[in-house]
Amino acid sequence: MERNIPDSASDVVLKVVGVSKRFGGLQALSDVGITIRRSQIYGLIGPNGAGKTTFFNLITGLYSADSGSFELAGKAYEPSAVHEVAKAGIARTFQNIRLFAEMTALENVMVGRHIRTRSGLIGAVLRTRSFKDEEAAIARRAQELLDYVGIARLADYKARTLSYGDQRRLEIARALATDPQLIALDEPAAGMNATEKLQLRELIDRIRNDNRTILLIEHDVKLVMGLCDCVTVLDYGKQIAAGTPATVQKDEQVIAAYLGTGGH
Numbered sequence: 001m002e003r004n005i006p007d008s009a010s011d012v013v014l015k016v017v018g019v020s021k022r023f024g025g026l027q028a029l030s031d032v033g034i035t036i037r038r039s040q041i042y043g044l045i046g047p048n049g050a051g052k053t054t055f056f057n058l059i060t061g062l063y064s065a066d067s068g069s070f071e072l073a074g075k076a077y078e079p080s081a082v083h084e085v086a087k088a089g090i091a092r093t094f095q096n097i098r099l100f101a102e103m104t105a106l107e108n109v110m111v112g113r114h115i116r117t118r119s120g121l122i123g124a125v126l127r128t129r130s131f132k133d134e135e136a137a138i139a140r141r142a143q144e145l146l147d148y149v150g151i152a153r154l155a156d157y158k159a160r161t162l163s164y165g166d167q168r169r170l171e172i173a174r175a176l177a178t179d180p181q182l183i184a185l186d187e188p189a190a191g192m193n194a195t196e197k198l199q200l201r202e203l204i205d206r207i208r209n210d211n212r213t214i215l216l217i218e219h220d221v222k223l224v225m226g227l228c229d230c231v232t233v234l235d236y237g238k239q240i241a242a243g244t245p246a247t248v249q250k251d252e253q254v255i256a257a258y259l260g261t262g263g264h
């Protein structure tokens with residue numbers, strides 16, 4: 001489906017310019033930049049070791065960049081700490097799922113919501129009226145989000161007891177709970193079977209249609225090409241192509257570096 005991508009600067013959610021990162025002797029990223037617009041699904045692909053996760057870690061404050069600049073919804077931001085990035089408006093999921101295993105599904109989503117609440121620690125200790133009202137509202141919202149991702153029935157189960165596919169959905173619900181400007185999904189389809197992938201695709205599409213903006217790292221090329229409005233291809237830390245899936249798929253450097261390998 002062709003989508004009209006608006007061209008105004010105010011529609012830019014994330015703008016990253018000239019980002020580089022070196023680990024010792026290895027240049028993991030060289031001068032990489034992307035611009036993601038509101039309601040886009042933006043794919044970041046490339047062979048193993050291309051630098052995708054490093055790029056995610058830089059925009060979400062896990063690593064610090066050697067150079068480059070970052071803008072979120074028109075404001076410069078310094079991705080220097082994970083919680084600052086979450087507050088600024090980027091929520092992410094992880095390649096290796098990171099949930100609070102002993103907490104229930106509902107509690108995991110409530111944790112995501114807490115960064116947007118006001119009562120804070122004092123309210124929690126004193127259990128003030130406003131704290132209790134706020135907690136009730138958070139629980140209601142968390143339940144809605146579980147319903148949204150299709151696992152409302154699992155609200156009271158501990159996260160560790162959920163199936164792999166459901167844990168990935170739970171991570172997405174937790175990310176949505178922070179009301180992010182941008183949701184960054186790190187290989188959400190990893191380890192999923194064909195049915196789960198289809199459901200995931202529907203979910204990601206629905207999230208976008210609800211006016212969210214998504215950045216996706218994914219090894220499943222079919223999923224990326226079918227879902228994304230725009231794709232950037234990395235190889236050995238360099239951006240070798242960017243554009244619509246149709247354009248990128250035809251790019252000779254991409255075919256040589258990635259699609260032609262047959263390994264994905």
Ligand SMILES: Nc1ncnc2c1ncn2[C@@H]1O[C@H](COP(=O)(O)OP(=O)(O)OP(=O)(O)O)[C@@H](O)[C@H]1O
Nearest residue numbers: 023024026028046047048049050051052053054055
């Ligand atoms: N903390 C680190 N210390 C040293 N080297 C690192 C570190 N993180 C990543 N690298 C190296 O940087 C390069 C890019 O890795 P990265 O994980 O970003 O690639 P990727 O595209 O996400 O790969 P994959 O598809 O396998 O997840 C690799 O050569 C990797 O070994």
